[in-house]
Amino acid sequence: MTALSLRDVRKNFGATEIIRGVTLDIAPSERHCIIGPNGAGKTTCFNLISGRFPISSGEILLNGQRIDTLQPHKINRLGLSRSFQITSIFHRLSVFENLRCALLWSRGYRYSFWSPLWRQKALNEAAERLLEDLNLATRRDIMAGLLSYAEQRALEIGMTIAGGASVILLDEPTAGMSNTETDYAMALIRRVTQGKTLLMVEHDMKVVFDLADTITVLVYGQVIASGPPATVRANRAVQEAYLGALEE
Amino acid sequence: MRSRWLILVLVAVAIALPWGFYDWGHHRHAGFLISMLSQAGMMIILALSYNMLLGQAGLFSLCHATFFGIGGYAMVHFLNAAGKDELPLPMEVMPLLAGLSGLGLAILFGAMATKQRATAFAMITLGIGELMATAALMFHHFFGGEGGVTTDRMIDNSLFGLTYSSGIQVYYLIVAWTLIAVALMYYLTLTPLGRMANATRDNYERAQFIGYDPRMVRFIQFALSGFFAGIGGGLYAITYEIVTFDALAAPLSANALLMAYIGGTTVFGGPILGAILITLLQSGVSLLSNSWLVYVGVMFIAMVIFAPSGLAGIIQAHGPIKRAGRLGRLTLPYLRLVLPALALLLGFVGLVELMSFLTIGAAQGKKLVLFGNAIDVHATMPWVISAASLVWGAVWLRFAAAGFHRVWENLSAEVRR
Numbered sequence: 001m002t003a004l005s006l007r008d009v010r011k012n013f014g015a016t017e018i019i020r021g022v023t024l025d026i027a028p029s030e031r032h033c034i035i036g037p038n039g040a041g042k043t044t045c046f047n048l049i050s051g052r053f054p055i056s057s058g059e060i061l062l063n064g065q066r067i068d069t070l071q072p073h074k075i076n077r078l079g080l081s082r083s084f085q086i087t088s089i090f091h092r093l094s095v096f097e098n099l100r101c102a103l104l105w106s107r108g109y110r111y112s113f114w115s116p117l118w119r120q121k122a123l124n125e126a127a128e129r130l131l132e133d134l135n136l137a138t139r140r141d142i143m144a145g146l147l148s149y150a151e152q153r154a155l156e157i158g159m160t161i162a163g164g165a166s167v168i169l170l171d172e173p174t175a176g177m178s179n180t181e182t183d184y185a186m187a188l189i190r191r192v193t194q195g196k197t198l199l200m201v202e203h204d205m206k207v208v209f210d211l212a213d214t215i216t217v218l219v220y221g222q223v224i225a226s227g228p229p230a231t232v233r234a235n236r237a238v239q240e241a242y243l244g245a246l247e248e
Numbered sequence: 249m250r251s252r253w254l255i256l257v258l259v260a261v262a263i264a265l266p267w268g269f270y271d272w273g274h275h276r277h278a279g280f281l282i283s284m285l286s287q288a289g290m291m292i293i294l295a296l297s298y299n300m301l302l303g304q305a306g307l308f309s310l311c312h313a314t315f316f317g318i319g320g321y322a323m324v325h326f327l328n329a330a331g332k333d334e335l336p337l338p339m340e341v342m343p344l345l346a347g348l349s350g351l352g353l354a355i356l357f358g359a360m361a362t363k364q365r366a367t368a369f370a371m372i373t374l375g376i377g378e379l380m381a382t383a384a385l386m387f388h389h390f391f392g393g394e395g396g397v398t399t400d401r402m403i404d405n406s407l408f409g410l411t412y413s414s415g416i417q418v419y420y421l422i423v424a425w426t427l428i429a430v431a432l433m434y435y436l437t438l439t440p441l442g443r444m445a446n447a448t449r450d451n452y453e454r455a456q457f458i459g460y461d462p463r464m465v466r467f468i469q470f471a472l473s474g475f476f477a478g479i480g481g482g483l484y485a486i487t488y489e490i491v492t493f494d495a496l497a498a499p500l501s502a503n504a505l506l507m508a509y510i511g512g513t514t515v516f517g518g519p520i521l522g523a524i525l526i527t528l529l530q531s532g533v534s535l536l537s538n539s540w541l542v543y544v545g546v547m548f549i550a551m552v553i554f555a556p557s558g559l560a561g562i563i564q565a566h567g568p569i570k571r572a573g574r575l576g577r578l579t580l581p582y583l584r585l586v587l588p589a590l591a592l593l594l595g596f597v598g599l600v601e602l603m604s605f606l607t608i609g610a611a612q613g614k615k616l617v618l619f620g621n622a623i624d625v626h627a628t629m630p631w632v633i634s635a636a637s638l639v640w641g642a643v644w645l646r647f648a649a650a651g652f653h654r655v656w657e658n659l660s661a662e663v664r665r
Contacts, residue, residue: 093443113472
């Protein structure tokens, strides 16, 4: 069984069809990268999978279960978690609180208004461990909105994986980072997504070919190629559409 | 730790204050003071419960008095039932019933309103407020129409054998319930729900992608805030033994907003400050001036423009400087602000009062008296002096404030280093 499957997924906004029949199969613990020119529909794809927008037709399955009609929080509870291209954190809460919030649901706290947070030893320890993992321990009590850009991106990744989801969607996690920051972020992503299914949109080709087991190329809302990096790199259509400049 | 002391001192003051003004000669309490303090207690609960929405969950509600009011009306009926021995409950637990009434209505209305957030939420709550205000005038059996409903709080059932015949006994009941409500509301901020309310305030979309339904968070928070508002309304009914339309109408909702905002929505205790300040103004200044609402309004506008984090926010901003031990360096700059601010204030108050006495005051047959001298509101001089003071004060304050700002910025930069 695949971890995540898209079956002829289509999405139109008004008369414009943005996603024009995407079919994808992602095996458990595969690292899958989606690449494509601007406006190809990569982020829209993520928004459809994670339930942010409803799909127009087709099917999306998470571990064999239909999720395309579910609300985002329900999809998340089934084990799919995503990050955002534009950093999406709780900017007025401390770094620690951000991570603790991201842990709450998966640890069964639900909407509890009776259990005091300060006494939840296991929860707090998990949040502290996560802080260490992300190398943010020294920033623990700072308001998340005041972190540097790279730190906010790290926090975002941390919040995405905190709940222990088995399928992780990362939307351009290294966008806007310097080379050193990118290397650091990629090491972090490798570490924290160990054994999980990873679906990632990325522009940095070096990162993509380093990390991915499978690469899917999306152009104008359609998959023009999908396969191991070497196959995709050799694909003529891809070279014409997208990689041409890189191969010179 | 320091805040723990602050709380103890506040509680001690609340308990002891009535005795500071006790008339030993006639063995009487100062009625005015006690009714003012009682009012402050209820308003603290109202403002804090409102801030569970505005400050903590980012929900701009315009119908908060609905739940305060329903607590009040329900309390009147509970007391009446208790008076007829149909409800064998001691007085001390009655406010809980008022809270449950507020909770019930907040569950109903919350289910509608919390489907939306931001502007749409505000619109729905505006509608709910108007709906309830209309209902209060239409359904006489429960709301008593224009005249409201009355009760007698001496139900002769108390855990401590109290009759609640005197204001001081009621006041201590209010102190106790205010403490309980404040403590519970504080406790809520430390639970998963309280934290997720903050989270959905900051970024409701992110909350969805960590497994939470932001609507559910809003709904529960809304319902609980209605519970506490209902307790406040219950205390209102016990105190005044009459509940009218005023207890649930829009002006009180606006008051909840004013108190929370002026006090500061970003700090838990902020609305307490706001509630005390507004109650003081309401009780004190309203005796002196017809225009007290003008002053509250202008203060609100000034806060929104110059200090959006409220009084508590201003105090909190001094924290880093104080920790660095440099608070002393602000003394002189602050003193430099005093004179221009006073001039501005006097000029403004002068103009408002002159206008007020020209119209309302004249109609009431009152005369403007300052330091024992009657002032002729038709003469030119008082107007010129007030206007000059206002303009001069404003210009001077601008320069003084710029100077203060420089000192503040330098100091903040030093402290950060």
